Amino acid sequence: MSENKSIISPVPGIFYRKPSPDKEVFVNEGDSVKAGDVIGLIEVMKNFYEIKAEADGIVERFCVENEDIVDAGQEVAVMK
Amino acid sequence: MIHVLNPGLQTTVQDQGRIGYYEIGMPPSGAMDKYSYTIANLLVGNDENAAALEITYMGPTLEFRENTVIAVTGGEIPPKINGKPIPMWETVSVASGDQLSFDFVKQGARVYLAVAGGVDVPAIMESRSTYTLCGIGGFEGRALQQGDELRVGPVARESVRVGTRVPDALIPQFAKSHEIRVVIGLCSYRLTAESKQSFLSQEWTVTPEANRVGYRFKGERLGFVPREQPFGAGSNPSNVVDLGYPIGSIQVPDGVEPIALLNDAVTGGGYATIATVISADLNRMAQIKSNEKVRFVSVTLEEALQARSEVKDRIAHIKQAIAENGR
Numbered sequence: 001m002s003e004n005k006s007i008i009s010p011v012p013g014i015f016y017r018k019p020s021p022d023k024e025v026f027v028n029e030g031d032s033v034k035a036g037d038v039i040g041l042i043e044v045m046k047n048f049y050e051i052k053a054e055a056d057g058i059v060e061r062f063c064v065e066n067e068d069i070v071d072a073g074q075e076v077a078v079m080k
Numbered sequence: 081m082i083h084v085l086n087p088g089l090q091t092t093v094q095d096q097g098r099i100g101y102y103e104i105g106m107p108p109s110g111a112m113d114k115y116s117y118t119i120a121n122l123l124v125g126n127d128e129n130a131a132a133l134e135i136t137y138m139g140p141t142l143e144f145r146e147n148t149v150i151a152v153t154g155g156e157i158p159p160k161i162n163g164k165p166i167p168m169w170e171t172v173s174v175a176s177g178d179q180l181s182f183d184f185v186k187q188g189a190r191v192y193l194a195v196a197g198g199v200d201v202p203a204i205m206e207s208r209s210t211y212t213l214c215g216i217g218g219f220e221g222r223a224l225q226q227g228d229e230l231r232v233g234p235v236a237r238e239s240v241r242v243g244t245r246v247p248d249a250l251i252p253q254f255a256k257s258h259e260i261r262v263v264i265g266l267c268s269y270r271l272t273a274e275s276k277q278s279f280l281s282q283e284w285t286v287t288p289e290a291n292r293v294g295y296r297f298k299g300e301r302l303g304f305v306p307r308e309q310p311f312g313a314g315s316n317p318s319n320v321v322d323l324g325y326p327i328g329s330i331q332v333p334d335g336v337e338p339i340a341l342l343n344d345a346v347t348g349g350g351y352a353t354i355a356t357v358i359s360a361d362l363n364r365m366a367q368i369k370s371n372e373k374v375r376f377v378s379v380t381l382e383e384a385l386q387a388r389s390e391v392k393d394r395i396a397h398i399k400q401a402i403a404e405n406g407r
Contacts, residue, residue: 008184010089010137010138010184010185011089011137011138011185012137012288012369012370012371013288013370014288043288044089044137044288044370045089045090045136045288045289045290045291045292046289046291047089047090049089049138069288069370069371070371071369071371072137072184072185072369073184073185073186
Protein backbone atom coordinates (compact mmCIF):
# COMPACT_ATOMS: atom_id res chain seq x y z
CA MET A 1 0.00 0.00 0.00
CA SER A 2 1.38 3.37 -0.90
CA GLU A 3 0.84 6.29 1.44
CA ASN A 4 -1.69 9.04 0.85
CA LYS A 5 -0.15 12.21 -0.47
CA SER A 6 -1.56 15.74 -0.25
CA ILE A 7 -1.79 18.09 -3.17
CA ILE A 8 -1.22 21.59 -1.81
CA SER A 9 -2.08 24.90 -3.42
CA PRO A 10 1.07 27.06 -3.31
CA VAL A 11 -0.99 30.21 -3.89
CA PRO A 12 -4.15 31.73 -2.41
CA GLY A 13 -7.19 32.17 -4.65
CA ILE A 14 -10.37 30.55 -5.97
CA PHE A 15 -10.23 26.81 -6.70
CA TYR A 16 -11.85 25.46 -9.88
CA ARG A 17 -12.23 21.81 -10.83
CA LYS A 18 -13.18 22.63 -14.44
CA PRO A 19 -11.15 24.32 -17.19
CA SER A 20 -14.19 26.54 -17.88
CA PRO A 21 -17.76 26.65 -16.52
CA ASP A 22 -19.30 24.68 -19.43
CA LYS A 23 -16.61 21.97 -19.50
CA GLU A 24 -16.28 18.71 -17.60
CA VAL A 25 -14.13 18.50 -14.46
CA PHE A 26 -10.42 17.80 -14.99
CA VAL A 27 -10.62 14.64 -12.89
CA ASN A 28 -13.15 12.80 -10.74
CA GLU A 29 -12.49 11.25 -7.36
CA GLY A 30 -11.18 7.74 -8.01
CA ASP A 31 -9.60 8.62 -11.37
CA SER A 32 -6.03 7.63 -12.17
CA VAL A 33 -3.69 10.49 -13.08
CA LYS A 34 -0.13 10.77 -14.30
CA ALA A 35 2.51 13.07 -12.86
CA GLY A 36 1.98 16.52 -14.38
CA ASP A 37 -1.74 16.07 -15.08
CA VAL A 38 -3.80 19.14 -14.19
CA ILE A 39 -6.34 18.42 -11.45
CA GLY A 40 -7.64 21.96 -10.91
CA LEU A 41 -7.02 25.68 -11.32
CA ILE A 42 -6.47 28.49 -8.82
CA GLU A 43 -7.54 31.96 -9.89
CA VAL A 44 -5.32 34.62 -8.35
CA MET A 45 -4.26 38.12 -9.45
CA LYS A 46 -6.55 37.72 -12.49
CA ASN A 47 -4.51 34.71 -13.66
CA PHE A 48 -5.06 30.98 -13.51
CA TYR A 49 -2.48 28.73 -11.90
CA GLU A 50 -2.64 25.01 -12.73
CA ILE A 51 -2.59 22.54 -9.86
CA LYS A 52 -0.85 19.38 -11.07
CA ALA A 53 -0.41 15.87 -9.73
CA GLU A 54 3.19 15.48 -8.60
CA ALA A 55 3.27 11.72 -9.20
CA ASP A 56 1.25 8.98 -10.88
CA GLY A 57 -1.62 7.76 -8.70
CA ILE A 58 -5.31 7.87 -7.94
CA VAL A 59 -7.15 10.99 -6.83
CA GLU A 60 -8.70 9.68 -3.63
CA ARG A 61 -10.70 12.79 -2.77
CA PHE A 62 -10.88 16.57 -3.06
CA CYS A 63 -10.68 18.56 0.18
CA VAL A 64 -12.26 21.73 -1.20
CA GLU A 65 -15.33 22.36 -3.35
CA ASN A 66 -15.36 23.91 -6.81
CA GLU A 67 -15.11 27.74 -6.46
CA ASP A 68 -14.04 27.57 -2.81
CA ILE A 69 -11.50 30.12 -1.64
CA VAL A 70 -8.22 28.51 -0.62
CA ASP A 71 -5.19 29.82 1.25
CA ALA A 72 -1.57 29.35 0.20
CA GLY A 73 -0.44 26.01 1.62
CA GLN A 74 -3.96 24.57 1.87
CA GLU A 75 -4.55 20.93 0.94
CA VAL A 76 -6.86 20.71 -2.09
CA ALA A 77 -6.80 16.98 -2.82
CA VAL A 78 -5.46 13.69 -1.53
CA MET A 79 -3.76 11.17 -3.82
CA LYS A 80 -2.96 7.54 -3.18
CA MET B 81 23.85 35.71 -16.11
CA ILE B 82 20.82 34.22 -14.35
CA HIS B 83 18.90 31.49 -16.15
CA VAL B 84 15.17 31.15 -15.41
CA LEU B 85 14.33 27.45 -15.01
CA ASN B 86 10.85 28.16 -13.65
CA PRO B 87 9.42 31.69 -13.44
CA GLY B 88 7.20 31.25 -10.35
CA LEU B 89 3.74 32.77 -10.34
CA GLN B 90 4.64 36.36 -11.16
CA THR B 91 8.26 37.44 -10.99
CA THR B 92 9.09 40.89 -12.34
CA VAL B 93 12.08 43.22 -12.46
CA GLN B 94 11.43 46.31 -10.30
CA ASP B 95 13.31 49.32 -8.96
CA GLN B 96 12.14 52.40 -6.99
CA GLY B 97 9.74 53.19 -9.85
CA ARG B 98 9.20 55.31 -12.93
CA ILE B 99 8.93 58.63 -11.13
CA GLY B 100 7.93 61.89 -12.80
CA TYR B 101 5.39 60.81 -15.42
CA TYR B 102 2.25 60.56 -13.32
CA GLU B 103 0.67 63.59 -14.95
CA ILE B 104 0.78 61.95 -18.38
CA GLY B 105 -0.97 58.88 -16.98
CA MET B 106 2.09 56.71 -16.39
CA PRO B 107 1.94 55.00 -13.00
CA PRO B 108 5.29 54.48 -11.25
CA SER B 109 5.27 50.66 -11.06
CA GLY B 110 8.33 49.77 -8.95
CA ALA B 111 8.76 47.53 -5.92
CA MET B 112 5.52 47.24 -3.96
CA ASP B 113 7.33 46.80 -0.60
CA LYS B 114 10.06 49.41 -0.94
CA TYR B 115 11.42 48.80 2.56
CA SER B 116 12.28 45.16 1.81
CA TYR B 117 13.42 45.99 -1.72
CA THR B 118 15.77 48.74 -0.55
CA ILE B 119 17.32 46.57 2.15
CA ALA B 120 17.93 43.74 -0.34
CA ASN B 121 19.96 46.16 -2.44
CA LEU B 122 21.88 47.51 0.57
CA LEU B 123 22.82 43.95 1.59
CA VAL B 124 24.54 43.31 -1.75
CA GLY B 125 26.19 46.76 -1.92
CA ASN B 126 23.98 48.04 -4.73
CA ASP B 127 22.74 51.51 -5.41
CA GLU B 128 19.34 51.89 -3.69
CA ASN B 129 17.62 52.11 -7.08
CA ALA B 130 19.22 48.99 -8.60
CA ALA B 131 16.80 46.64 -10.34
CA ALA B 132 15.85 43.54 -8.34
CA LEU B 133 13.31 40.74 -8.76
CA GLU B 134 9.92 41.00 -7.10
CA ILE B 135 8.51 37.54 -6.43
CA THR B 136 4.83 37.06 -5.58
CA TYR B 137 3.32 34.12 -3.63
CA MET B 138 5.40 31.44 -5.33
CA GLY B 139 9.11 31.63 -5.97
CA PRO B 140 10.95 30.93 -9.23
CA THR B 141 13.79 28.46 -9.76
CA LEU B 142 16.85 30.29 -11.01
CA GLU B 143 20.29 29.06 -12.00
CA PHE B 144 23.23 31.39 -11.57
CA ARG B 145 25.82 31.34 -14.33
CA GLU B 146 28.40 33.38 -12.41
CA ASN B 147 29.75 33.73 -8.88
CA THR B 148 28.05 36.60 -7.09
CA VAL B 149 26.32 37.66 -3.87
CA ILE B 150 22.56 37.90 -3.38
CA ALA B 151 20.06 38.89 -0.68
CA VAL B 152 16.44 37.81 -0.26
CA THR B 153 14.13 40.01 1.84
CA GLY B 154 10.40 40.67 2.27
CA GLY B 155 7.69 38.24 3.35
CA GLU B 156 8.70 34.68 4.17
CA ILE B 157 8.98 32.48 1.08
CA PRO B 158 11.92 30.41 2.32
CA PRO B 159 14.81 30.39 -0.20
CA LYS B 160 17.07 27.40 -0.85
CA ILE B 161 20.33 27.00 -2.74
CA ASN B 162 20.68 23.56 -4.34
CA GLY B 163 17.86 22.40 -2.04
CA LYS B 164 19.47 23.66 1.21
CA PRO B 165 17.78 26.50 3.12
CA ILE B 166 19.59 29.85 3.10
CA PRO B 167 18.82 32.79 5.40
CA MET B 168 16.74 35.77 4.32
CA TRP B 169 17.78 39.37 5.23
CA GLU B 170 21.44 38.37 4.88
CA THR B 171 24.23 38.69 2.32
CA VAL B 172 24.66 35.24 0.76
CA SER B 173 27.27 34.08 -1.77
CA VAL B 174 26.28 31.94 -4.74
CA ALA B 175 28.54 30.09 -7.15
CA SER B 176 28.12 29.59 -10.87
CA GLY B 177 25.84 26.58 -11.36
CA ASP B 178 23.95 27.09 -8.08
CA GLN B 179 20.18 26.80 -8.23
CA LEU B 180 17.98 29.08 -6.14
CA SER B 181 14.48 27.83 -5.40
CA PHE B 182 11.80 28.59 -2.80
CA ASP B 183 9.46 26.75 -0.42
CA PHE B 184 5.75 27.56 -0.07
CA VAL B 185 4.96 31.04 1.23
CA LYS B 186 4.92 31.11 5.06
CA GLN B 187 4.01 34.73 5.70
CA GLY B 188 3.61 37.90 3.63
CA ALA B 189 3.10 37.80 -0.13
CA ARG B 190 6.24 39.12 -1.81
CA VAL B 191 9.97 38.68 -1.57
CA TYR B 192 12.77 40.63 -3.23
CA LEU B 193 15.90 39.11 -4.70
CA ALA B 194 18.77 41.53 -5.16
CA VAL B 195 21.96 40.48 -6.91
CA ALA B 196 25.23 42.42 -6.69
CA GLY B 197 25.36 44.75 -9.70
CA GLY B 198 21.58 44.73 -10.16
CA VAL B 199 19.52 43.09 -12.89
CA ASP B 200 20.72 44.62 -16.15
CA VAL B 201 17.71 45.57 -18.26
CA PRO B 202 17.35 48.77 -20.30
CA ALA B 203 16.01 51.84 -18.47
CA ILE B 204 12.73 53.03 -20.02
CA MET B 205 11.77 56.56 -18.99
CA GLU B 206 14.59 56.43 -16.42
CA SER B 207 13.38 53.25 -14.73
CA ARG B 208 13.94 49.51 -15.00
CA SER B 209 10.58 48.69 -13.41
CA THR B 210 8.21 46.38 -15.27
CA TYR B 211 4.80 47.82 -16.13
CA THR B 212 3.12 44.69 -17.46
CA LEU B 213 -0.20 46.33 -18.48
CA CYS B 214 1.63 48.50 -21.02
CA GLY B 215 4.37 45.95 -21.67
CA ILE B 216 7.23 48.34 -20.93
CA GLY B 217 10.31 48.24 -18.72
CA GLY B 218 11.85 45.32 -16.87
CA PHE B 219 12.58 42.19 -18.88
CA GLU B 220 10.82 42.74 -22.24
CA GLY B 221 7.93 44.48 -20.46
CA ARG B 222 6.62 41.29 -18.90
CA ALA B 223 6.87 38.84 -16.00
CA LEU B 224 9.71 36.33 -16.31
CA GLN B 225 9.18 33.15 -18.32
CA GLN B 226 10.95 29.83 -18.44
CA GLY B 227 14.14 30.05 -20.47
CA ASP B 228 14.76 33.78 -19.91
CA GLU B 229 18.39 34.81 -19.44
CA LEU B 230 18.86 37.79 -17.11
CA ARG B 231 22.06 39.77 -17.37
CA VAL B 232 23.61 41.08 -14.18
CA GLY B 233 25.12 44.57 -14.00
CA PRO B 234 28.94 44.77 -13.99
CA VAL B 235 29.68 45.69 -10.37
CA ALA B 236 28.04 46.57 -7.10
CA ARG B 237 28.79 50.04 -5.75
CA GLU B 238 30.28 48.63 -2.54
CA SER B 239 31.36 45.21 -1.49
CA VAL B 240 29.47 43.77 1.49
CA ARG B 241 30.84 40.89 3.57
CA VAL B 242 28.99 37.59 3.12
CA GLY B 243 26.97 36.87 6.28
CA THR B 244 26.09 40.52 6.92
CA ARG B 245 22.66 40.44 8.50
CA VAL B 246 19.85 42.89 9.22
CA PRO B 247 19.21 43.17 13.01
CA ASP B 248 16.14 41.08 13.97
CA ALA B 249 14.31 44.11 15.36
CA LEU B 250 14.33 45.67 11.88
CA ILE B 251 12.93 42.61 10.10
CA PRO B 252 9.17 43.08 9.63
CA GLN B 253 6.77 40.29 10.65
CA PHE B 254 3.50 39.78 8.79
CA ALA B 255 0.37 38.30 10.34
CA LYS B 256 -2.85 37.23 8.60
CA SER B 257 -4.81 40.23 9.83
CA HIS B 258 -3.52 43.71 9.25
CA GLU B 259 -4.06 47.27 10.42
CA ILE B 260 -3.44 49.69 7.59
CA ARG B 261 -3.28 53.42 8.34
CA VAL B 262 -5.11 55.82 6.06
CA VAL B 263 -5.61 59.58 5.77
CA ILE B 264 -9.32 60.19 5.18
CA GLY B 265 -10.14 62.18 2.01
CA LEU B 266 -10.08 63.58 -0.69
CA CYS B 267 -13.76 62.85 -1.44
CA SER B 268 -14.86 61.30 1.86
CA TYR B 269 -17.53 64.03 2.03
CA ARG B 270 -19.45 61.88 -0.49
CA LEU B 271 -19.92 59.03 2.04
CA THR B 272 -22.78 59.03 4.54
CA ALA B 273 -21.72 59.45 8.17
CA GLU B 274 -22.67 55.82 8.92
CA SER B 275 -20.62 54.56 5.97
CA LYS B 276 -17.58 56.60 7.01
CA GLN B 277 -17.89 54.90 10.38
CA SER B 278 -18.46 51.50 8.81
CA PHE B 279 -15.41 51.85 6.53
CA LEU B 280 -13.18 52.26 9.59
CA SER B 281 -14.90 49.82 11.94
CA GLN B 282 -15.41 46.73 9.80
CA GLU B 283 -12.91 44.01 9.03
CA TRP B 284 -12.38 43.75 5.26
CA THR B 285 -11.34 40.61 3.38
CA VAL B 286 -8.83 40.89 0.52
CA THR B 287 -10.24 39.31 -2.66
CA PRO B 288 -8.29 37.01 -5.05
CA GLU B 289 -8.02 39.84 -7.63
CA ALA B 290 -5.49 41.70 -5.42
CA ASN B 291 -2.42 42.44 -7.51
CA ARG B 292 0.08 45.17 -8.37
CA VAL B 293 -2.68 47.32 -9.85
CA GLY B 294 -4.83 47.32 -6.75
CA TYR B 295 -6.26 45.44 -3.82
CA ARG B 296 -10.01 44.87 -3.67
CA PHE B 297 -11.81 44.30 -0.36
CA LYS B 298 -15.04 42.48 0.47
CA GLY B 299 -17.29 43.70 3.27
CA GLU B 300 -20.51 45.57 3.97
CA ARG B 301 -21.69 47.91 1.26
CA LEU B 302 -21.02 51.64 1.75
CA GLY B 303 -23.54 54.37 0.96
CA PHE B 304 -23.10 57.80 -0.58
CA VAL B 305 -24.94 61.03 0.22
CA PRO B 306 -27.68 61.72 -2.35
CA ARG B 307 -26.83 64.63 -4.60
CA GLU B 308 -27.66 66.24 -7.90
CA GLN B 309 -25.28 64.91 -10.58
CA PRO B 310 -22.68 67.64 -11.20
CA PHE B 311 -21.67 68.56 -14.74
CA GLY B 312 -18.77 66.30 -15.75
CA ALA B 313 -19.43 63.58 -13.18
CA GLY B 314 -20.81 60.11 -13.89
CA SER B 315 -24.35 59.24 -12.85
CA ASN B 316 -23.47 56.79 -10.09
CA PRO B 317 -23.41 58.34 -6.58
CA SER B 318 -19.82 57.07 -6.23
CA ASN B 319 -18.77 59.26 -9.19
CA VAL B 320 -17.23 62.70 -8.94
CA VAL B 321 -15.77 65.02 -11.56
CA ASP B 322 -12.44 63.41 -12.61
CA LEU B 323 -9.49 63.87 -10.32
CA GLY B 324 -5.94 62.53 -9.96
CA TYR B 325 -5.84 59.37 -7.86
CA PRO B 326 -3.07 59.36 -5.26
CA ILE B 327 -1.13 56.06 -5.00
CA GLY B 328 -2.84 54.14 -2.20
CA SER B 329 -6.13 55.97 -2.69
CA ILE B 330 -9.27 53.97 -1.98
CA GLN B 331 -12.36 54.22 -4.17
CA VAL B 332 -15.63 52.34 -3.81
CA PRO B 333 -17.35 51.98 -7.21
CA ASP B 334 -21.12 51.92 -6.56
CA GLY B 335 -20.41 51.49 -2.83
CA VAL B 336 -19.47 47.85 -3.41
CA GLU B 337 -15.96 46.56 -2.63
CA PRO B 338 -13.39 49.28 -1.91
CA ILE B 339 -10.29 49.20 -4.15
CA ALA B 340 -6.91 50.52 -3.01
CA LEU B 341 -4.99 51.65 -6.09
CA LEU B 342 -1.32 50.66 -6.04
CA ASN B 343 1.85 50.91 -8.10
CA ASP B 344 0.48 49.87 -11.53
CA ALA B 345 -2.92 51.59 -11.24
CA VAL B 346 -4.71 54.13 -13.39
CA THR B 347 -3.57 57.63 -12.38
CA GLY B 348 -6.91 59.43 -12.38
CA GLY B 349 -10.59 59.07 -13.02
CA GLY B 350 -14.08 59.78 -11.79
CA TYR B 351 -14.57 57.76 -8.61
CA ALA B 352 -14.68 59.42 -5.21
CA THR B 353 -11.49 58.55 -3.31
CA ILE B 354 -12.53 58.19 0.32
CA ALA B 355 -9.13 57.63 1.95
CA THR B 356 -5.45 57.11 1.06
CA VAL B 357 -3.12 54.48 2.53
CA ILE B 358 -0.12 56.23 4.08
CA SER B 359 3.19 55.66 2.28
CA ALA B 360 4.75 53.80 5.25
CA ASP B 361 1.94 51.24 5.13
CA LEU B 362 2.08 50.69 1.35
CA ASN B 363 5.08 48.47 2.17
CA ARG B 364 2.87 46.37 4.44
CA MET B 365 -0.05 46.40 1.96
CA ALA B 366 2.32 44.67 -0.48
CA GLN B 367 2.68 41.78 1.96
CA ILE B 368 -1.06 41.12 2.37
CA LYS B 369 -2.34 37.98 0.69
CA SER B 370 -5.73 37.31 -0.85
CA ASN B 371 -8.21 36.07 1.80
CA GLU B 372 -6.45 37.97 4.62
CA LYS B 373 -8.17 40.56 6.83
CA VAL B 374 -7.62 44.31 6.92
CA ARG B 375 -8.83 47.09 9.20
CA PHE B 376 -8.29 50.67 8.13
CA VAL B 377 -7.14 53.05 10.86
CA SER B 378 -7.56 56.79 10.38
CA VAL B 379 -4.47 58.93 11.09
CA THR B 380 -3.66 62.61 10.56
CA LEU B 381 -1.29 63.85 7.87
CA GLU B 382 1.25 64.66 10.62
CA GLU B 383 1.10 61.08 11.89
CA ALA B 384 1.50 59.82 8.32
CA LEU B 385 4.61 61.96 7.80
CA GLN B 386 5.97 60.82 11.16
CA ALA B 387 5.49 57.16 10.11
CA ARG B 388 7.24 57.88 6.80
CA SER B 389 10.22 59.40 8.58
CA GLU B 390 10.41 56.39 10.92
CA VAL B 391 10.69 54.07 7.90
CA LYS B 392 13.48 56.29 6.53
CA ASP B 393 15.23 56.17 9.91
CA ARG B 394 15.09 52.38 9.97
CA ILE B 395 16.63 52.21 6.49
CA ALA B 396 19.33 54.71 7.52
CA HIS B 397 20.05 52.61 10.61
CA ILE B 398 20.50 49.47 8.50
CA LYS B 399 22.71 51.37 6.06
CA GLN B 400 24.87 52.47 8.98
CA ALA B 401 25.03 48.94 10.41
CA ILE B 402 26.12 47.56 7.01
CA ALA B 403 28.76 50.29 6.67
CA GLU B 404 30.15 49.48 10.14
CA ASN B 405 29.93 45.68 10.17
CA GLY B 406 29.60 44.61 6.58
CA ARG B 407 32.83 45.87 5.04
